[in-house]
Amino acid sequence: MDPKDIVDNIKEKFGDMFYVGPKGVIGIDIGLSAIKFAEVSLQSDGNYKINRYASVDLPEGTIIEDEIQKEDEILQALQQGIKELNSPNKFACIGISGPNTLIKKLQLAGGTPEEIEDQVTWETEQYLPFPIDEGNLSFSVVSENQGGGINVIIGAAKKTVIDSFKSTVERANLKVKIVDLNASATINVFEAVMGDEVKQKDKTWILMDIGAQKTHFMIYKGGVLAFFKEVNIGGLTITEEIQRQMGVNYKEAESLKISGDGSGNIPEEIMDLINQVLDSFFNELKKTIDFWVNSTSEESFDGCVLTGGSALIPGLPEALQELFETEVQILNPFSTMAYNQSNISEDMINEIAFKGVCAIGLAMRSLPK
Ligand SMILES: Nc1ncnc2c1ncn2[C@@H]1O[C@H](COP(=O)(O)OP(=O)(O)OP(=O)(O)O)[C@@H](O)[C@H]1O
Ligand SMILES: [Mg+2]
Numbered sequence: 001m002d003p004k005d006i007v008d009n010i011k012e013k014f015g016d017m018f019y020v021g022p023k024g025v026i027g028i029d030i031g032l033s034a035i036k037f038a039e040v041s042l043q044s045d046g047n048y049k050i051n052r053y054a055s056v057d058l059p060e061g062t063i064i065e066d067e068i069q070k071e072d073e074i075l076q077a078l079q080q081g082i083k084e085l086n087s088p089n090k091f092a093c094i095g096i097s098g099p100n101t102l103i104k105k106l107q108l109a110g111g112t113p114e115e116i117e118d119q120v121t122w123e124t125e126q127y128l129p130f131p132i133d134e135g136n137l138s139f140s141v142v143s144e145n146q147g148g149g150i151n152v153i154i155g156a157a158k159k160t161v162i163d164s165f166k167s168t169v170e171r172a173n174l175k176v177k178i179v180d181l182n183a184s185a186t187i188n189v190f191e192a193v194m195g196d197e198v199k200q201k202d203k204t205w206i207l208m209d210i211g212a213q214k215t216h217f218m219i220y221k222g223g224v225l226a227f228f229k230e231v232n233i234g235g236l237t238i239t240e241e242i243q244r245q246m247g248v249n250y251k252e253a254e255s256l257k258i259s260g261d262g263s264g265n266i267p268e269e270i271m272d273l274i275n276q277v278l279d280s281f282f283n284e285l286k287k288t289i290d291f292w293v294n295s296t297s298e299e300s301f302d303g304c305v306l307t308g309g310s311a312l313i314p315g316l317p318e319a320l321q322e323l324f325e326t327e328v329q330i331l332n333p334f335s336t337m338a339y340n341q342s343n344i345s346e347d348m349i350n351e352i353a354f355k356g357v358c359a360i361g362l363a364m365r366s367l368p369k
Helices: 004-009 069-083 113-127 158-173 183-192 235-246 250-259 268-296 318-323 345-353 356-365
Strands: 026-032 036-042 050-055 091-096 101-107 135-144 150-158 174-180 204-210 215-221 222-233 304-305 328-330
Touching: 004 050, 026 069, 026 356, 036 069, 036 158, 036 268, 036 345, 036 356, 050 069, 050 345, 069 158, 069 318, 091 183, 091 250, 091 356, 101 222, 113 135, 113 150, 135 158, 135 250, 150 158, 150 174, 150 222, 174 183, 174 356, 183 204, 183 215, 183 222, 183 235, 183 304, 183 356, 204 318, 235 250, 235 268, 250 268, 268 318, 304 318, 318 328, 345 356
Parallel strands: 026 091, 091 174, 204 304, 304 328
Antiparallel strands: 026 036, 036 050, 101 150, 135 150, 204 215, 215 222
């Protein structure tokens, strides 16, 4: 198929990779450590409300990067989560990420819609790790640039990855209406929660989703995503180090990392291992920041916002504050979003605030902004 035809077939709005249905959708984030489910509605005051939430832990190694390794285990977790969520909704928006996806801001010469599509196809081809006709691609023109051209954000994913996630979720009797990029879902929540503070033209923010197998590092500038990088370090890197060094299994290592000796104290030897991994994490982040500074000559940030379960690593926000030389805060969806108190208990709030952001963003995808 001619790459141009692929672009011709897609809608121009970023994120509308596929069909957006009229009804709300259940946002499903299949992460390495757990599958999270969220249902969100838009209230008459313009604020979002989290109506339902569920999370089901996944056993070790069910997915590696964007490849499903143990489909039956994922199916089981999906079925359990759908039951716990107890929603009458049968439509889903699922998120994907990993090496066979791409989200990127491009500077193009601009021109007629046909010329722009040609430029998008040509440029995207150079960044995609797979042939363009094996992927789905969407883009949106976000602004004009100083040289008289345009800035465009592209999103792309390999069809086989989309299909494998989609068919697994559909085996659990849901209809997948939207497939989105996880990073784009996180940005949705970031924009809804932070509002005007981050959207101003001269503001530059760092947004990070620190998960289990990877970290999404994003720079958000002047109200749009300006830079994205997937760093292959996350909470799992620490867990695996604990497994190796302490001779324990995955579950025991997770528990040592999160609960320590059982009374909430993390033993010193575990803290040493955590710090070892953090050292290489910070090196990676430092290189990424240097790359940004070198290519834009912009050295300062207006703030940094964290999400993801590994943002709970003791001392991490403070250490990042020092590294980025800007204030670091946790993205708290509850600061602007209401929630249904009969479905969501107080003790789920913390879990949702850290680990549920991507699922919430996916659930927001069919709602007007
Ligand atoms: N209190 C805690 N202290 C340290 N790490 C924690 C804590 N709670 C959770 N984590 C870690 O957070 C990670 C899970 O976070 P999250 O749910 O955001 O990841 P995920 O979405 O499953 O992974 P990914 O996005 O990389 O596929 C795990 O590595 C877990 O060990
Ligand atoms: Mg995640």
